[in-house]
Amino acid sequence: MGVDIASDRIARANRKRERARLDNLHFVRADADDFLAALSENARFTAIFILFPDPWPKRRHNKNRVMKPEFLSAAAAVAGKGTGLYFRTDHEPYFREVAEAVREHEDWEEASPAAWPFEEATVFQKRAERHFSLVAKRR
Numbered sequence: 001m002g003v004d005i006a007s008d009r010i011a012r013a014n015r016k017r018e019r020a021r022l023d024n025l026h027f028v029r030a031d032a033d034d035f036l037a038a039l040s041e042n043a044r045f046t047a048i049f050i051l052f053p054d055p056w057p058k059r060r061h062n063k064n065r066v067m068k069p070e071f072l073s074a075a076a077a078v079a080g081k082g083t084g085l086y087f088r089t090d091h092e093p094y095f096r097e098v099a100e101a102v103r104e105h106e107d108w109e110e111a112s113p114a115a116w117p118f119e120e121a122t123v124f125q126k127r128a129e130r131h132f133s134l135v136a137k138r139r
């Protein structure tokens, strides 16, 4: 299942899905926080990928970043023990902030440099000159 707040990204993803005939793949247009909050308390993911979220580089906009301690808590609530959280960004300050938040979070344990489970470059990964990856596991 894939989530993005922008309709055009969901439409594009659905076109790719249809071309690839991936009938078991679904995309949801939603805010990431709202999506997690709307899930059943029985929902469990075995892997969660956060790929190139908007970095909001200006300090006064940092609060808009998706990857915050509250998001880590909401993700932990739908993660079984050992679930992988895979975060990738091309923005080094954001990466450092998330690495620190993961280290301080009681539900997640940094597992980097654990292997990334598979490589399939997203649109933004193809545009990025370099990127940084973090793997965490649900305790």
Ligand SMILES: C[S@@+](CC[C@H](N)C(=O)[O-])C[C@H]1O[C@@H](n2cnc3c(N)ncnc32)[C@H](O)[C@@H]1O
Binding pocket: 003, 004, 005, 006, 009, 030, 031, 032, 033, 051, 052, 053, 054, 066, 122, 123, 124, 125
């Ligand atoms: C830099 S793009 C990366 C898109 C894609 N993940 C990739 O790697 O190519 C960031 C994406 O995050 C989406 N986004 C921004 N804020 C969001 C939020 N609160 N919840 C869900 N998606 C969000 C934007 O619509 C945009 O498509």
